Amino acid sequence: MPAAAKKKESEGADATSFAKSQLKALVERIERLEEEKKALSDDIREVYGEAKANGFDTKALRAVVRMRGQEASERQEFEAIVELYRDALGIGGR
Numbered sequence: 001m002p003a004a005a006k007k008k009e010s011e012g013a014d015a016t017s018f019a020k021s022q023l024k025a026l027v028e029r030i031e032r033l034e035e036e037k038k039a040l041s042d043d044i045r046e047v048y049g050e051a052k053a054n055g056f057d058t059k060a061l062r063a064v065v066r067m068r069g070q071e072a073s074e075r076q077e078f079e080a081i082v083e084l085y086r087d088a089l090g091i092g093g094r
Helices: 003-053 058-068 072-089
Strands: none
16 A cells, blocks of 8 residues: 555544544533533422422422513513413413
């Protein structure tokens, strides 16, 4: 095999090796983040359990947490749409 062909083959093997190690590193990072996400999810579930044990309505608590994450204008728009739907269905509101 000519030297140029060997060099090209070696470069291809190096690139493949690099791609494999990069892929492995990405998969390991994703796995670590998934573990962290599960741990956080468990912690959040525990806090909601604590809230329920103290007499709080967890459904309402989840709604309030979700609402606090919204911009005021987004929240107002959503509330206006919900009120419109309630009125249309005759189930009242405020």
